[in-house]
Amino acid sequence: MKALFKKYKSVIKFIITFLVVYITLAVCYKFYLQFSDGSKFYPDYFTNLVAKQSRAVLNTLDYNAEIMPHPNEPSMKLVLNGKYLARVIEGCNAISVIILFLSFIVAFSGQVKTTFLYILAGSVLIYTFNLLRIVVLAIGLYHYPKYEAVLHTVVFPAIIYGMVFLLWIVWVNRFSKLKQKHV
Template identity: 70%
Template structure:
């Protein structure tokens, strides 16, 4: 058993580090959600911000977009040209995807400054792609409501998880200490 632990030390370290960082960030995010003042920023600050920015982008594309709190659930309704097309829920704010991205990054850490800067830049890229994803979904649902499933189940993974995967590959191949220690 000891020989297996020694042989797979780096794999075990990666898994333990990933799970620890993921657990800590997820618990922290859930604490944030539980103490979030829903009366000022409904349903929470980050989801509210994503909704406002989505509305601004859609309006910038020439549509008449507005957002409104959903009366029956903690979400924001996206309305385009008077038609309710989608809702932005807490899961749409990209926080959980950013937590996943950062957990992998720390588990495959490079130099502290490089890890910090790449984590910040990657989080901003993921957040931006998430806004683009929501805009594409909302406008797509406005024009093609019968394509709801394919828009949500194909566009979302393609943009968000594809972006995260590409960021991870760049990280592992360019900046990670683990790559340099294996050469």
């Protein structure tokens, strides 16, 4: 048994580090959501911010976009040219995806400065891609409503998770300690 632990020490370390970081951040995020009362930023600050930024990008693209609090659930309604298209819910704010990304990078950490900068840059990139994903989804739903199921459940999750996967691959192959050991 001891030989197995020794043989798979790096794998075990990765799994434990990943789980500790992920669970810690997920619990912190859950507390954040639990204590966000929505009185100033409905339903919570980050979801509200993503909805406002999505509206701004859509308006920049010459669409008449509006957002408003959903009366029956904690979300923001997204209206494009007078047509209610979608809800921006807590899951649309990319925070849980960023937590997943960050947990992996920490578990495969490299030098502290490089790790911190990569987490920062990757988080900004994921957040930006998420905004663009919402904008493109809204435009797609506006022009091609019959493809809603495919757009929302296949194409757009593939975009955001594909971006995370590519960032992980770049990290492991260029910056992690694992790469440094094999140089």
